[in-house]
Amino acid sequence: MQQYSLKILFLLVxxxxxxxxxxxxxxxxxxxxxxxxxxxxxxxxxxxxxxRIARDYEIDLFIVTLKNERDAQSPNLRRFAQDYFRxxxxxSGSNGAVLAxxxxxxxxxxxxxxxxxTRHDSARNRFVQxxxxxxxxxxxxxxFNYFAxxxxxxxxxxxxxxxxxxxxxxxxLLIPFFLxxxxxxxxxxxxxxxxxxxxxxxxxxxxxxxxFHEDKFVETTVRKSRINRGGSRRSGGGRxxxxxxxx
Amino acid sequence: xxIEVYYCxxxxxxxxxxxxxxxxxxxxCFSEFEKNEIEKSSADEKGFEVDExxxxxxxAQLDEYNCxxxxxxxxxxxxxxxTFCIYCRNPSIIKSSFSGKFHPRFMIPFKITQKxxxxxxxxxxxxxxxxxxxxxNSNEIHNIKGLYAPYWLFDCRASGYISGEGRNxxxxxxxxxxxxxxxxxxxxxTGNCSYSKIPIDGSVNLDDELxxxxxxxxxxxxxxxxxxxxxxxxxxxxxxxxxxAMKCMTPRAQDYLATTLQASGKRYQSVSIHNKNIxxxxxxxxxxxxxxxxxxxxxxxxxxxxxxxxQTGKTYGETPFDKVKLLLFSLSLFLVLWILTSxxxxxxxx
Numbered sequence: 006m007q008q009y010s011l012k013i014l015f016l017l018v019x020x021x022x023x024x025x026x027x028x029x030x031x032x033x034x035x036x037x038x039x040x041x042x043x044x045x046x047x048x049x050x051x052x053x054x055x056x057r058i059a060r061d062y063e064i065d066l067f068i069v070t071l072k073n074e075r076d077a078q079s080p081n082l083r084r085f086a087q088d089y090f091r092x093x094x095x096x097s098g099s100n101g102a103v104l105a106x107x108x109x110x111x112x113x114x115x116x117x118x119x120x121x122x123t124r125h126d127s128a129r130n131r132f133v134q135x136x137x138x139x140x141x142x143x144x145x146x147x148x149f150n151y152f153a154x155x156x157x158x159x160x161x162x163x164x165x166x167x168x169x170x171x172x173x174x175x176x177x178l179l180i181p182f183f184l185x186x187x188x189x190x191x192x193x194x195x196x197x198x199x200x201x202x203x204x205x206x207x208x209x210x211x212x213x214x215x216x217f218h219e220d221k222f223v224e225t226t227v228r229k230s231r232i233n234r235g236g237s238r239r240s241g242g243g244r245x246x247x248x249x250x251x252x
Numbered sequence: 253x254x255i256e257v258y259y260c261x262x263x264x265x266x267x268x269x270x271x272x273x274x275x276x277x278x279x280x281c282f283s284e285f286e287k288n289e290i291e292k293s294s295a296d297e298k299g300f301e302v303d304e305x306x307x308x309x310x311x312a313q314l315d316e317y318n319c320x321x322x323x324x325x326x327x328x329x330x331x332x333x334x335t336f337c338i339y340c341r342n343p344s345i346i347k348s349s350f351s352g353k354f355h356p357r358f359m360i361p362f363k364i365t366q367k368x369x370x371x372x373x374x375x376x377x378x379x380x381x382x383x384x385x386x387x388x389n390s391n392e393i394h395n396i397k398g399l400y401a402p403y404w405l406f407d408c409r410a411s412g413y414i415s416g417e418g419r420n421x422x423x424x425x426x427x428x429x430x431x432x433x434x435x436x437x438x439x440x441x442t443g444n445c446s447y448s449k450i451p452i453d454g455s456v457n458l459d460d461e462l463x464x465x466x467x468x469x470x471x472x473x474x475x476x477x478x479x480x481x482x483x484x485x486x487x488x489x490x491x492x493x494x495x496x497a498m499k500c501m502t503p504r505a506q507d508y509l510a511t512t513l514q515a516s517g518k519r520y521q522s523v524s525i526h527n528k529n530i531x532x533x534x535x536x537x538x539x540x541x542x543x544x545x546x547x548x549x550x551x552x553x554x555x556x557x558x559x560x561x562x563q564t565g566k567t568y569g570e571t572p573f574d575k576v577k578l579l580l581f582s583l584s585l586f587l588v589l590w591i592l593t594s595x596x597x598x599x600x601x602x
Contacts, residue, residue, distance in 0.1 A: 164598065171597035172590065181589030189582050192381050198568040202467045204511035207447045217442035218517040220418065228432045232425065 035059065036149070040070035040108045047146045054153050064121055064156055065094045065101030068149050074107040082107055083249065086116040104136070104152050106145075113140060114249035121156060131174055133248040140252035258483050260285075268343045268484025271365050276480065287480050320344065334400065334487035345482045349489040356477040358405060358540035360469055362398055362485065362562045369396050369545040369560050376558070376567050382578050383571035387551045395548075398562060400482055400541040401463070402454035402490035404497040407538075410509040411444035412530030418520030439523065441513040446534070447505055449474075451542065452497040454490030458546075459557060460500065465568025466561040469542055473563065477541065487541060494537040506530040 035055035038048055055066045069089055071077055077085035086105040094101060100119035107113070115133060132155050139148035159167055171177050260267045260278035267285070270277035275284040321342035334345045350356065364372070370393050377388050418437040423430060449471055453463040475481075509530050514523055543562025548555055551572050558569030 167598040168594055172594035174597060177590065177594045177597050180593050181586050184589050185582055185586040188585060189578070193573075193578070196380060196382065196573075197570055198376075198465050198566075200465055200467075201566070202464070204508040204515075206468050207450045208508065208512070209446045209448050212447075213443060213445040213512055213516075215441060215443040215513070215516045217413075217440070219438070219440040220518045221438040223417075223436040223438050226434050226436065228434070229429045230432075232428050232430050 035067050037067070037069045039076065040072045040106070042070055042108070042145050043149075051146070051149050051153065054150065058153055058156055059096065059101075062156075062158055063096055063098070063100060065090065065096050065118075066153060066156055067093060067101070067103045068106070068152065069103065070106045070145075071108065073109045074112060077105070077107070082112055082114040083116065086114045090116060090118060102152075102156055104149070106140070111140075111252050112249065113137070113252060115152070133250070137250060137252055258480060269361070269481050270484075271362050274361075276483070287478065332486070332488060334482040334485055336486070343484045345479055345487070347479075349487070350477075350479055350482075354489045354539070356402075356541045357538040358474050359400065359477045359481060360471075360474050360540075360542050360563050361481045362543040363473075364543075364545065364560065364562050364565050366396070366398060366545075368565070369398070369562075370394070372560055372565055372567060373545075373547060373558060376569065377571070380571045381581060382573050384551070384574040384577070387549065387556075387572055390549065390551075392547060392549050396545050396558075396560075397547070398485040399544050399546050400485055400487035401458055401544045402488055402492075403540045403542045404452045404454050404490070404492075404494050404501070405449040405538045405540050406452065406498070406501045406505075407446070407448050407534070407536040408450070408501070408505055408532050409444060409446045409534040410505045410530055410532050412506075412509065412528065413440060413442040414510050414513045414525050414528040414530075415440040416523060416525040416527065418518070419522045420520055437518075437520065439517070439520070441516055443509070443513050443516065445509050445512060447508065449538075450501050450504060451540075452492075452500045452504075454492045454497055454539070455488050456491050457488070458544075458559075462557055462559045462568050462570070463544075466544065466559050466564075466566045469561065469563055474540075482541070485543075490539065494539075497537065498535060501535075502532050505532050 034052060036048060036052040043051065051068065055068065058064055059066055067089060069086075071085075074082060079085035079088060082105050086103040089105065090101060090103045098119060100121055102115065102117045102121050105114045105116070113136070115136065135155065136148050136152050139145075139151055162170075258267050258276060260283055267276045267278045267283075269275075270284070273284055275286060276289075277284050319342050332346060332349065334343070334349075336343055348354075373393055373396055377383065380388065416439055418439045419434050420437075421432055421434040423432045425431070451463075451467060451469065453460060506528075510525065510528050514525065545560040545562055547558045547569075549558070550556075554572065556570050556572060558567070558571075560567050
């Protein structure tokens with residue numbers, strides 16, 4: 006009886022182990038390098054990084070490279086990234102991001118979903134620019150790592166990292182620049198003192214008489230200017246958002 | 253040259269007008285006198301007359317007089333009207349500088365004392381961020397001098413018209429576009445206004461911009477000219493006559509009316525004037541003496557003048573710029589703001 010029990014227990018452990026192995030091997034790799042642009046060690050590193058971020062922060066992250074845009078078998082790279090996420094996501098909930106890269110033509114697309122999209126909407130330009138600038142230098146490994154790092158929720162990042170990241174963002178540089186300019190110009194302009202004499206200072210009280218006035222309507226002009234919602238990098242409606250371009 | 257000195261009835265020392273007590277005070281025996289009480293002593297009576305024929309071409313721009321207290325011969329500039337003896341600080345008034353066409357119609361007495369003027373300067377210079385430290389710390393503060401400056405006070409009437417364009421805009425968002433609609437109007441205004449006592453300084457030595465900066469004076473306290481008030485202060489007679497001064501007054505009065513016309517009638521968000529024609533007439537000029545405190549500092553061979561309105565205490569002046577200070581201040585301010593903004597953004601990102 007004891008032998009049977011042991012065999013059954015052993016069998017259960019074996020079945021559990023096998024199902025785990027099968028389940029793991031059935032999951033798509035988070036980094037798919039069809040264009041073969043990274044070395045095997047770099048691939049391993051980026052893959053484990055994406056896995057770790059996915060596990061720790063529950064974000065489905067994918068990076069897919071293509072030799073040719075035609076390989077995507079989709080109308081465009083954006084659609085490919087959206088479909089890829091839908092077909093390959095491994096976690097519950099639709100929270101994640103895909104970086105799709107085509108080497109011919111040299112194009113890339115970043116699609117974000119769920120919470121990740123909400124979080125990145127406000128800082129999209131900077132984020133997309135960060136990836137693009139590295140891609141332009143053919144520093145693919147750095148671009149993918151940057152993409153992965155940016156997916157870590159800010160609250161999980163060390164404060165110093167957040168601070169440095171904020172320090173070199175547009176608002177953190179532009180706001181102090183313009184404030185400094187305004188304060189310095191004001192102090193320099195106010196250096197001599199102020200002229201306080203106005204047009205009524207020396208006028209005799211009640212002496213002004215407006216003898217004639219005319220206000221003739223001439224025309225109405227209309228000026229239209231496009232609202233810049235993240236420059237050339239679009240973020241449309243729907244369930245996903247993203248940006249991309251050439252590099 | 254005839255000079256006027258006022259003496260103490262008690263001790264016969266020279267006396268001067270004291271702002272705080274609003275009386276004439278003797279600095280030696282501290283006696284105080286009302287204006288009508290003070291004893292006048294005319295140098296004419298004592299026969300102190302400078303022989304002007306002795307002037308040499310080299311000092312043709314200078315006058316000289318004999319000090320009534322110490323007898324020293326004192327040189328002063330040709331347009332000086334009241335001054336001090338450089339040896340004994342005895343105040344003297346050069347009577348001829350206030351006679352004939354140089355007799356002022358009005359004056360405003362000093363209300364700010366020398367000590368208050370020094371404090372005002374001290375506060376003012378402390379706030380000049382970009383003035384060089386060496387300039388700020390220089391011990392020139394005691395050289396600040398009370399001066400009755402010659403002014404022309406103009407009464408006039410301005411009449412004319414302005415025409416131009418008035419604009420009102422409204423903005424709204426439609427789809428991806430920001431739309432701004434602007435209504436344009438042709439506007440025309442005609443009117444007139446009378447002005448009273450527009451002050452134009454009558455001295456070449458005093459910078460027009462600086463004198464404009466210490467305006468306005470409170471004319472409620474204006475008095476008919478009385479020579480007694482000059483005692484204890486420097487004074488100058490005018491060297492810019494009313495015709496020249498009128499050339500400065502006319503554009504000012506024209507601007508005043510143009511601004512008033514522009515602000516009258518229907519209001520617009522922005523107005524640009526394309527045409528204006530404003531005439532100034534019924535001009536009356538009154539020569540007057542108005543109180544100022546003047547301090548001139550020389551820094552790097554350049555004169556920097558600071559002026560206080562001797563009645564209201566309003567200040568205006570020029571100081572040199574320290575470019576290094578300006579740069580350091582801007583950089584420091586930028587760094588502080590940068591750090592604060594970065595911290596704010598980093599904390600807000602959580």
